[in-house]
Amino acid sequence: MVHIATGRSTQSTTGTHATRILGIVTLVGVAWLILFGLFLSPADKNQGESVRILYLHAPSAWLAYLAFVVTAAASALYLFRKTHSLAWDRLAGASAEIGVLFMGVTLVVGMLWGRLTWGVFWRWDARLTTTAFLFVTYVGYLAVRRLGGTPEQRARRSGVLALLAVLEIPLVHFSVKLWRGLHQDASVLRPDGEVKLDGLMLFTLFSGIITFTLMYAWLVIHRTRTLTAEDMLDDVGLELALAERRRESIPRTNEENGALLS
Amino acid sequence: MSERSPRDIMSAWWHTTRLIAKRDLLVEWRSRIALNQVFPFAGIVMVMFGFAIDDTRLMERIAPGLIMLATMFSLLILVQRSFAVESEDGALDALRTAGVSSSALFWGKSIAMAAQLAALEALLIVLAILLYGSTIRPSGVVLLIATWLAASWGLATVGTLYGGLAAGARGRETLLPLLLLPVVAPVLIGATRAVEAALGARGSVADGWPWMGLVAVFAAVFCAGGTLAFGPLIDE
Numbered sequence: 001m002v003h004i005a006t007g008r009s010t011q012s013t014t015g016t017h018a019t020r021i022l023g024i025v026t027l028v029g030v031a032w033l034i035l036f037g038l039f040l041s042p043a044d045k046n047q048g049e050s051v052r053i054l055y056l057h058a059p060s061a062w063l064a065y066l067a068f069v070v071t072a073a074a075s076a077l078y079l080f081r082k083t084h085s086l087a088w089d090r091l092a093g094a095s096a097e098i099g100v101l102f103m104g105v106t107l108v109v110g111m112l113w114g115r116l117t118w119g120v121f122w123r124w125d126a127r128l129t130t131t132a133f134l135f136v137t138y139v140g141y142l143a144v145r146r147l148g149g150t151p152e153q154r155a156r157r158s159g160v161l162a163l164l165a166v167l168e169i170p171l172v173h174f175s176v177k178l179w180r181g182l183h184q185d186a187s188v189l190r191p192d193g194e195v196k197l198d199g200l201m202l203f204t205l206f207s208g209i210i211t212f213t214l215m216y217a218w219l220v221i222h223r224t225r226t227l228t229a230e231d232m233l234d235d236v237g238l239e240l241a242l243a244e245r246r247r248e249s250i251p252r253t254n255e256e257n258g259a260l261l262s
Numbered sequence: 263m264s265e266r267s268p269r270d271i272m273s274a275w276w277h278t279t280r281l282i283a284k285r286d287l288l289v290e291w292r293s294r295i296a297l298n299q300v301f302p303f304a305g306i307v308m309v310m311f312g313f314a315i316d317d318t319r320l321m322e323r324i325a326p327g328l329i330m331l332a333t334m335f336s337l338l339i340l341v342q343r344s345f346a347v348e349s350e351d352g353a354l355d356a357l358r359t360a361g362v363s364s365s366a367l368f369w370g371k372s373i374a375m376a377a378q379l380a381a382l383e384a385l386l387i388v389l390a391i392l393l394y395g396s397t398i399r400p401s402g403v404v405l406l407i408a409t410w411l412a413a414s415w416g417l418a419t420v421g422t423l424y425g426g427l428a429a430g431a432r433g434r435e436t437l438l439p440l441l442l443l444p445v446v447a448p449v450l451i452g453a454t455r456a457v458e459a460a461l462g463a464r465g466s467v468a469d470g471w472p473w474m475g476l477v478a479v480f481a482a483v484f485c486a487g488g489t490l491a492f493g494p495l496i497d498e
Contacts, residue, residue, distance in 0.1 A: 136444045139440070143437055147432065147437070156495070167487050168445050175448035178473075179451045179455070
């Protein structure tokens with residue numbers, strides 16, 4: 001018989017007591033953010049109601065950056081620690097998925113906001129362009145994770161790639177900044193989209209950042225657990241298949257033959 | 263076994279590197295894939311840019327950018343080719359089993375790739391002069407040569423590194439452009455500005471040198487990164 005040493009009691013969900021509490025706190029945070037972001041905080045003098053996009057835009061950007069930093073750190077821990085624990089690799093993968101999702105949200109929401117504030121969806125400035133590159137880089141990272149091979153191959157490949165991204169992104173940012181220095185910003189209706197934040201707006205923004213950080217923690221824990229389950233499923237599938245083949249090749253004992261005949 | 267001095271190790275490493283580079287260039291010379299397929303591809307891309315833009319003055323102005331873009335498209339094909347040769351018959355595994363160091367492999371393949379890219383870029387500059395009416399200003403020749411060398415080396419190292427990553431994997435043909443193009447963006451920006459200055463398409467020659475510097479920094483960073491990371495990427 002194949003026994004699966006999970007080290008954990010068999011359960012049908014990835015939730016535990018702690019993550020349930022975390023989830024509830026996150027949901028309360030979201031409700032709080034909606035209340036403050038959409039109703040209680042004031043409109044901006046220059047931007048009017050559109051400033052409320054900030055409370056979604058800035059926290060998702062923060063979440064995405066946080067996620068990518070965790071991916072890089074977890075990849076480094078996988079590669080440089082002697083144990084080469086796949087848990088770090090799965091954390092890196094889970095974090096990157098969430099990062100890509102929220103970087104996408106940041107870009108879409110940011111473009112909508114840009115249309116309202118600047119009159120255009122896109123400005124070729126260093127921050128926007130680097131963000132787009134970051135997004136594409138991690139989409140590539142996720143594709144590399146799905147290349148196939150053993151979990152160790154996947155971990156090594158994607159780990160190296162995550163660390164290369166740490167090299168790439170500052171270079172891209174620096175070169176785009178130099179490149180933008182060459183041109184003057186044109187066709188922008190209101191060049192400074194800066195928002196003067198009063199107390200309540202700042203409070204709402206920080207609530208957003210805290211809520212999104214909790215949301216990140218909640219999502220990344222669940223996703224890491226499902227990735228663990230996926231890897232386990234692969235192992236179990238392989239072991240079952242091996243056991244099956246082995247059973248076929250072992251000559252049956254007399255009792256088994258007798259049982260089959262009767 | 264006698265102790266080997268660091269100098270011996272270095273000279274053995276360099277010997278291996280040269281052998282790998284020579285082998286790659288020999289494979290290319292015998293198959294003539296770059297010469298008969300990649301170079302003509304780059305040429306036709308330049309002609310297609312002409313159709314798409316259809317304005318002689320504008321073409322002269324943006325020729326440096328088009329040269330770099332055509333180089334990058336060709337880089338993708340050259341990298342595929344460079345690693346298709348390795349994965350066939352398990353050549354890469356055989357080399358590693360034979361004790362060839364991964365850094366020598368990386369450098370050897372990069373040198374061969376850089377040589378092909380340098381030839382390709384030279385061809386594209388000639389094409390830009392012929393098709394787009396670009397001119398080289400005498401004061402810009404040194405800048406042009408420096409950028410040419412730095413861009414070839416930078417693109418070759420990063421191409422070899424990411425080629426190694428995707429080598430042997432299913433779907434690598436479609437994955438490589440997604441991985442590689444965002445990474446080479448600094449070279450596109452830097453080399454385009456430097457070549458613009460050298461050709462007189464924009465600004466003075468002195469404006470071009472910092473951009474050349476950017477490309478050189480890129481080449482140095484990915485050369486170092488590749489030397490360290492190539493081993494873990496290809497060991498499987």
